[in-house]
Amino acid sequence: MARQRWNSRWAFVLAAVGSAAGLGNAWRFPYMAYSNGGGAFYIPYFIALFVAGIPLLMAEFGMGQGLQASAPKVMRSAGKGFEMIGWWAVFSGAIITFYYNVIMGWIFNYLIKSTTVAWKNNPSDYFFNSFLKISSGPGEIGALRWAIVIGLAVTWLWIYLILRKGTDSVGKTVAWTVPLPIILLLVLGLRGITLNGAGEGLNYLFSPDFSKLADVKVWAAAFGQIFFSLSLAFGVMITYGSYNSKKSDVANNTVITALGNSATSFLAGIAVFSVLGYMATIQGVGVDKVVSQGIGLAFVVYPKAISLLPGGVFVQAIFGFLFFVMLLTLGIDSAFSLVEAIEASISDKFKVGKKKFLITMSIIGFIFGLLFATQGGLYWLDIIDHFIGNYALLIVGIFESLIFGWIIGAEKLRTYINNVSEIKIGKWFTFFIKYLIPIILIWILTTSAIDEFKK
Ligand code: PHE
Numbered sequence: 001m002a003r004q005r006w007n008s009r010w011a012f013v014l015a016a017v018g019s020a021a022g023l024g025n026a027w028r029f030p031y032m033a034y035s036n037g038g039g040a041f042y043i044p045y046f047i048a049l050f051v052a053g054i055p056l057l058m059a060e061f062g063m064g065q066g067l068q069a070s071a072p073k074v075m076r077s078a079g080k081g082f083e084m085i086g087w088w089a090v091f092s093g094a095i096i097t098f099y100y101n102v103i104m105g106w107i108f109n110y111l112i113k114s115t116t117v118a119w120k121n122n123p124s125d126y127f128f129n130s131f132l133k134i135s136s137g138p139g140e141i142g143a144l145r146w147a148i149v150i151g152l153a154v155t156w157l158w159i160y161l162i163l164r165k166g167t168d169s170v171g172k173t174v175a176w177t178v179p180l181p182i183i184l185l186l187v188l189g190l191r192g193i194t195l196n197g198a199g200e201g202l203n204y205l206f207s208p209d210f211s212k213l214a215d216v217k218v219w220a221a222a223f224g225q226i227f228f229s230l231s232l233a234f235g236v237m238i239t240y241g242s243y244n245s246k247k248s249d250v251a252n253n254t255v256i257t258a259l260g261n262s263a264t265s266f267l268a269g270i271a272v273f274s275v276l277g278y279m280a281t282i283q284g285v286g287v288d289k290v291v292s293q294g295i296g297l298a299f300v301v302y303p304k305a306i307s308l309l310p311g312g313v314f315v316q317a318i319f320g321f322l323f324f325v326m327l328l329t330l331g332i333d334s335a336f337s338l339v340e341a342i343e344a345s346i347s348d349k350f351k352v353g354k355k356k357f358l359i360t361m362s363i364i365g366f367i368f369g370l371l372f373a374t375q376g377g378l379y380w381l382d383i384i385d386h387f388i389g390n391y392a393l394l395i396v397g398i399f400e401s402l403i404f405g406w407i408i409g410a411e412k413l414r415t416y417i418n419n420v421s422e423i424k425i426g427k428w429f430t431f432f433i434k435y436l437i438p439i440i441l442i443w444i445l446t447t448s449a450i451d452e453f454k455k
Contacts, residue, residue, distance in 0.1 A: 003068055004166045006243050011171035013253060016061075016240050017260035018178045018333025019231045023103060026185075026330055027297040029225060029265040030272045034205060034291055036221050037212030044213065044222035049258065052440065053226040055432045056397065057237060058254040058425070059404050062417045064241030065248060070344035071235030078407040085399045086235060090345045092392040093234035097338045097365055099381045101159075102372040104335055105151025106131075106299065107328045114306075114320030117313055123303040124296075135375040138383065142375025152369045156362040159336045163343065163358055167243055170340070177329045184326035185267040191319060192274030195309075201277020204287040205269055217451070220444045224389060229261055233396040236337045239344040251421035264330075272302065279305040295378070298327065339365075390448060398441045405434035 006012040033041040063074045072086030109131070113119065119126035128134045135142040162173045192198055212218050231237055244253075273287075279301075280287045292301050306320045343357055372381050404410060410430040418424050 004243055005245065006167050007171045009248070011167065011174065012240065012244055013256050014174040014178045015170055015333065015337070016237065016253065016257040018174045019236050019240065019337035020229060020257060020261035021264040021330060022334030023100070023327065023331045024229045025261065025265040026268045026327055027272065029229065030205065030269045031291065031297055032221055032225050033269060036218040037209040038204060039206040039208035040210050040212055041218065041222065044219050045225065048222040048226040049262065051432060052223060052437050053230050053232070054254060054258050055429055056232050056401065056437065057230050057258060058250060058417060059413060059433060060232065060237035061241035061253055062250045062413050063404065064238035065244045065246060065250060066416050068242050068246070070242060070341065070348045071238045072345050073348045074238055075403060078403045082403055085396065085403065086345065089233055089235045089396045090342050092388055092396065093236065093338045094342055095384060096234070096388060097335060098368040099372045099384060100331070100335050100338070101155045101365065102148065102152055102369050102377065102381065104155040104328065104331050105148050105373065107324055107331065108151035108154055109147050110299065111321065111324040111328060114324050115317050117307055117316050117320060119303050119307065121307055123307065124300045127299045132378055133375050134378060138376055138379035140376050144370060144374055148373040149370065152366060152373055155335065156366050158332065159339055160358050160362050162336050163340055164355065166354065174333055177333055181326045181330035182264060182267065184322050185264070185271050188319070188323060188326065189267055189271040189274065192271050195274060195278035197278040197281025198274035199277060200281055201273035201275065201287050202270065204277070205273040216447045220448050223440065223444055224393070227393050227397060228389060229265065230258065231334065231337060233393050233400060234338060235341040235345060239341040240337070242344065247420050249421045250417045251423040251425060272297070275305040276301065279308055282308060391445070394441050394445045398438050398445070401433050401437040401441070410434050
């Protein structure tokens, strides 16, 4: 069977930006920037983007497109034994989908709840005690939360419908699920910066603390953020590249995807922090008092800020609804890109029909997801996310750059990229892939592992 193709260059670019821009941009990025030196974080962030993000993204697009194959098959071209690395990447991606889709399930619930501002004045109590009915710890799984189970099922069904017709249905979906959240971020950002106290929030986000640059953790956070955000090391970008024709412009595709992703993070930072500044101002506290990490930011702090917006419940409901539509459409392209990478890897190796695979995968994903839809689910989500984000991803990144750089040959890859691209890539590419990226990643991995054991 002929390999599927993107219908147009835009379908590919939108799908790639869609995979990259996800829940990671909307709240992980603003929080990371804030807690790692504010404005100073942009220095390691951009260094990580240029040193590791762009070269590896280019390498993944180039390898997938050049070999017309998904991650395990690409790795196998370096030698039989390396195929495992590709499967490992895909397997880590599968684990991410299991819990990413549960968060999507929460968002579905919150979309409905936002229409009545159901969390009232205490979103924290509402989220943990009414919505999750959270247990005392990971040891106590408790009962299933049915509203979340339904949200999870709807998410898997949606993914099934989007992927069912391959690049055709994906192309049609990303034509609206990629621009819509960006437009909504602009709307939320505009509302945000016109609020009283918005400047305080933005000051917090952008004012640099250079002393943080001496801390290894800040650099680890920047590299981790770039990897997660650009969907690197899970085989997603290799798969998406493989649906391009062999002549597609790799360098150009890379630059557009990376720019689109960073622009989304930047917009999200403004939309979120302006509102936090407003909230801190009317509560008469510092911005640092209202910021909270990850999940808390989207389901507790932001809803809280919404319930304080001027204009009454109706206006609050509108902005709450827009915020969750934004999250939902931002997240869905990332969620299905992971499933597509698994699908491509399996169908490159075994002869399974697309529909059969998708139905089986959705059922398996749904069942594994149930663990995270219990009262103890949030604890498990945290634990697993931590190990995938801090270790699995970096380990694949190290192997990937070593295999591309030393076995397949970074020079060979560079020649191919230059043959198809308008912008020509210099010798620095080879140096980065062969030496710089593996050295930095190994350094980050070992220092953060040592840190962990010290705790
Ligand atoms: N890049 C996505 C985000 O920022 C997450 C993701 C990671 C998607 C890996 C696919 C693969 O949310």
